[in-house]
Every structure is written in structure tokens, then in C-alpha cells.
Amino acid sequence: MDPIIDLTHITKTYRSKGKSVLALKDVTLPVEKGSFTTIVGPSGCGKSTLLKIIAGISLPYQGRLNYKGREITSINTDVGFVTQDSNLFPWLTLIENVELALKIRGVSKEQRAQTAQKLIDTMQLTGFESHYPFELSGGMQKRCSIIRTLIYDPDIILMDEPFGPLDAQTRLVLQDELLRIWDTNKKTILFVTHDLTEAIALSDKVVLFTGRPGTVKRIFDVPLPRPRNVFEIHNEKGFTDLYHEIWSHFKTEIKV
Amino acid sequence: MEIGRGIVEVVATGTIWPHFDATLKEMAAGYVIGAITGVALGFLCGRIKLLGDILNPYITLFNGIPKVALAPVFVIWFGIGLMSKIAIILTMVFFVVFINTFAGLRSVNEDYVAIIRIMGASGWQVVREVFLPATLPFIIVGLRAGIPFSVIGAVVGEFIASTKGLGFFINYNQGTYDTNGIFVGVTILALLVVVLDGLLSLLERRLLKWRPEVEAKSVGA
Numbered sequence: 001m002d003p004i005i006d007l008t009h010i011t012k013t014y015r016s017k018g019k020s021v022l023a024l025k026d027v028t029l030p031v032e033k034g035s036f037t038t039i040v041g042p043s044g045c046g047k048s049t050l051l052k053i054i055a056g057i058s059l060p061y062q063g064r065l066n067y068k069g070r071e072i073t074s075i076n077t078d079v080g081f082v083t084q085d086s087n088l089f090p091w092l093t094l095i096e097n098v099e100l101a102l103k104i105r106g107v108s109k110e111q112r113a114q115t116a117q118k119l120i121d122t123m124q125l126t127g128f129e130s131h132y133p134f135e136l137s138g139g140m141q142k143r144c145s146i147i148r149t150l151i152y153d154p155d156i157i158l159m160d161e162p163f164g165p166l167d168a169q170t171r172l173v174l175q176d177e178l179l180r181i182w183d184t185n186k187k188t189i190l191f192v193t194h195d196l197t198e199a200i201a202l203s204d205k206v207v208l209f210t211g212r213p214g215t216v217k218r219i220f221d222v223p224l225p226r227p228r229n230v231f232e233i234h235n236e237k238g239f240t241d242l243y244h245e246i247w248s249h250f251k252t253e254i255k256v
Numbered sequence: 257m258e259i260g261r262g263i264v265e266v267v268a269t270g271t272i273w274p275h276f277d278a279t280l281k282e283m284a285a286g287y288v289i290g291a292i293t294g295v296a297l298g299f300l301c302g303r304i305k306l307l308g309d310i311l312n313p314y315i316t317l318f319n320g321i322p323k324v325a326l327a328p329v330f331v332i333w334f335g336i337g338l339m340s341k342i343a344i345i346l347t348m349v350f351f352v353v354f355i356n357t358f359a360g361l362r363s364v365n366e367d368y369v370a371i372i373r374i375m376g377a378s379g380w381q382v383v384r385e386v387f388l389p390a391t392l393p394f395i396i397v398g399l400r401a402g403i404p405f406s407v408i409g410a411v412v413g414e415f416i417a418s419t420k421g422l423g424f425f426i427n428y429n430q431g432t433y434d435t436n437g438i439f440v441g442v443t444i445l446a447l448l449v450v451v452l453d454g455l456l457s458l459l460e461r462r463l464l465k466w467r468p469e470v471e472a473k474s475v476g477a
Contacts, residue, residue, distance in 0.1 A: 055370075055374055075373045077375065081371065083367055083371070091390070100385070101376070103385075104381055105375075105376060132466045
């Protein structure tokens with residue numbers, strides 16, 4: 001079956017302070033429909049840039065990006081994009097933030113309030129609909145930023161170190177919730193992180209990037225059974241070996 | 257106390273009303289026109305990069321000129337009636353509102369724009385859903401700053417040449433060495449500023465209730 005996203009020889013250069021910076025070099029990566037794929041790599045290796053290219057917010061680029069059968073030449077309104085900072089709009093309440101995409105698409109007030117409420121209830125945010133973002137905890141804001149992309153039902157969700165700024169406990173809880181959402185809704189998820197444990201716990205495949213300019217160093221299969229228990233992933237048979245294997249390649253990319 | 261009695265007297269005898277009325281009219285007209293053009297141009301320059309880059313040096317240049325120094329010019333151009341004062345106030349309010357609006361627009365978080373565009377927003381929707389609400393706090397700062405400028409512009413203009421107004425009233429009392437009269441005029445002006453600023457402050461609290469409260473620490477606490 002054709003991959004839902006097919007990246008071939010993606011190269012990206014951008015200008016910074018008058019100099020040309022080669023961010024990505026010759027990235028070739030197929031992403032299968034319904035898979036959970038993580039990209040790990042050292043800081044600055046261009047993994048965030050790759051997501052932005054797929055989202056259509058980092059043009060132009062060289063190479064071929066086949067997204068559900070077409071090239072990306074402008075903003076990709078077919079994906080969900082979850083950034084590292086929750087980036088909720090501070091002037092909107094929780095429920096207004098969640099239903100925003102539906103408002104943009106012209107869905108009626110009642111309809112979108114209903115749809116938003118359902119998502120809010122599944123993420124334990126009930127009761128906080130009229131709160132402003134500054135009144136919500138980091139974890140709640142993050143949940144909100146996830147469901148506001150789910151609400152318009154994109155097939156593919158791009159996530160750029162979404163759990164980075166959260167504390168360790170909240171991170172585990174949200175990882176668990178994310179896997180539940182992924183499994184229930186059969187989404188394709190492309191997830192960027194620098195946390196190798198998180199990468200293995202969540203995904204089917206771990207894509208290891210080199211340092212800048214970033215390219216695919218190696219792709220590792222994660223044969224751990226599902227459903228995954230993120231809270232006890234270290235105890236999972238095969239986890240430690242896989243971790244050490246990936247890490248032995250990862251650490252050579254980190255400049256000390 | 258004398259000032260208080262003085263205020264009651266000018267209010268009761270109705271001597272203050274033509275002056276109060278004139279100044280208020282000047283301020284209202286100058287402020288509204290200055291504010292609207294300030295927001296409009298600030299927005300256009302903030303959104304259209306080319307326009308902003310071209311106009312920015314000119315605006316910085318003119319902003320550097322103290323508008324009160326231009327007051328005599330306006331009086332020559334527009335006469336000693338209300339028009340010249342309106343022109344002075346308009347100019348002063350325009351610059352402060354423009355600069356704040358422009359700065360606000362340029363400081364809008366790029367991530368918000370990316371997020372809403374990925375959701376499928378049209379150009380107009382991006383303006384309505386992101387740029388307008390994000391810039392509003394800055395616009396309000398400009399609007400509030402414009403109020404004392406309106407008063408200054410009115411008073412300075414009236415000092416230079418006028419036949420009525422609170423500035424004229426103050427100047428007249430100075431000419432007749434009526435110090436109490438001077439303070440009556442000044443107090444009324446101050447009250448006017450307090451009321452107007454209070455109204456804007458109320459508006460600000462309603463429109464910007466989504467902002468986190470900043471805890472004000474009192475000195476010596």
C-alpha cells in the first residue's frame with residue numbers, strides 16, 4: 001500500500017543572519033497510513049522544520065513531498081499541527097479555542113458547541129469550558145491544543161515535541177491519552193521528540209535523524225506489543241535492548 | 257476650599273459652560289479623528305510590510321517634532337477658532353495611537369497565524385480571529401495615552417490663540433491675576449481627564465478580561 005506521506009530527497013535551506021543554513025539534506029521517509037511514527041534526533045537537526053514543510057508553512061523546499069497523492073505547494077489545511085507551546089489563543093475561552101477550526105469552516109454555533117463539548121468531555125476538561133487559557137494548567141492547555149486539532153478530523157496529525165514543557169507525570173498521562181485517541185480514531189501520527197523513551201513507548205517506528213544538516217540515519221521498528229503501558233514501559237520485554245540499540249547510534253550524533 | 261467654592265460659583269453662574277463646551281468639542285473631534293486614523297494607518301502599515309517600511313521613517317521623523325511647537329503653525333493655518341485646536345489634538349493623538357497599534361501588530365505571535373492558517377482560515381479570517389484581538393491591548397494603551405495628549409493639545413492651542421475654552425479660561429485668569437480662577441480651571445481639567453480615563457479603563461477591563469491580572473505590589477508592604 002502506498003504510504004500516506006511520501007518524502008523523497010527533501011532538502012531545505014533557509015537564510016539566517018545573512019548566511020545560508022542547510023537544515024535538511026536528502027530526507028527520504030515513507031509514512032504508512034494509520035501508523036505512529038516518531039522522529040528523534042539532536043537539537044537543531046531539522047526535525048521541526050520537516051514537520052513545517054509537511055504542514056506547508058516552510059516553503060520552498062527541494063525534493064518531492066507526496067501527501068495523500070498530491071504535492072504540497074501551499075498551506076496544508078489537511079493536517080493537524082500541535083506545537084510545543086500550547087499556543088491557545090489567550091482571548092478565547094477553552095471551548096472557543098476548541099471549536100475555532102469549525103468556526104473557520106462555517107459550522108453553525110450549536111453544532112460546533114456540541115462537537116467541542118464531546119471532545120472536552122473525553123479529555124477530562126469538563127467544567128472548564130468558560131475558562132481563559134491563563135486560568136488553565138499546562139496539562140489542560142496541552143489537552144485543549146490537541147483536541148482543537150482533532151475537532152476538524154484531519155487524517156494526519158503532526159506533533160512537534162508537544163509534551164516537552166510538561167512535568168514528568170503529566171507527560172505520562174497525556175502520552176497514554178494520546179495513544180488512546182490514536183487507537184480509537186485510527187489517525188496517522190508523525191511525532192517529533194528528543195526523548196528516546198517517549199519515542200519507543202509511543203511508536204511503531206522510530207526514525208533517527210543525524211545532526212544538522214538533518215537526514216535519516218536509520219529507521220528502527222518497535223516490535224513491542226500494543227496496547228502499550230507507558231507508565232511501565234521500562235519493564236516491557238525488549239524495551240531496554242531497543243533503547244540501548246537506538247541510543248548507541250543517537251549518541252554519536254550529539255556533539256559534546 | 258476656595259477652589260471648591262470657585263468651582264461651585266462658575267458652575268452655578270454658568271460662566272464655565274461655554275468654555276467647558278468648547279474644550280470638550282475640540283477634544284472630542286480631535287481625539288476621535290486622530291484615534292480612528294491612527295488605528296487604521298497603524299493597522300495598514302503593520303499588515304502591509306512595504307507600506308510600513310516606506311512610511312516608518314517619515315512617521316518617526318514627524319513624531320520627533322514636539323507637536324506643541326507646531327501649535328502656532330496650526331493657528332496660522334486654521335485660525336483662532338476650534339479648527340486649529342482640533343488639528344493640534346488630532347496630530348498628537350494620531351501619533352501615539354499609530355505607534356502603539358503598529359507595534360502591537362508587528363508583535364503578534366507568528367505561531368498563532370500558522371495555526372489558524374493550517375485550520376483553513378482565509379486572509380480575512382486571519383485578521384479577524386488573530387490580528388484584531390491580539391492587537392487590541394496595544395490599541396487600548398494608545399487610546400488611553402491619547403487622553404492626556406488631547407487635554408494638552410487643547411490647552412496649549414487655547415493659550416496661543418482662542419476666544420473660549422478651559423485653556424482660555426485659565427489664561428484669562430492669569431491675565432487678571434486671579435489665582436483662584438486659574439486653579440478652578442486646572443481642577444476642572446484634571447477631573448475631566450480622570451473621568452475620561454476612568455471610562456476607558458472600564459472599557460479596557462471589559463474587552464481584555466482574558467488577560468491575567470498583574471499583581472500590583474504596594475511599596476513598603
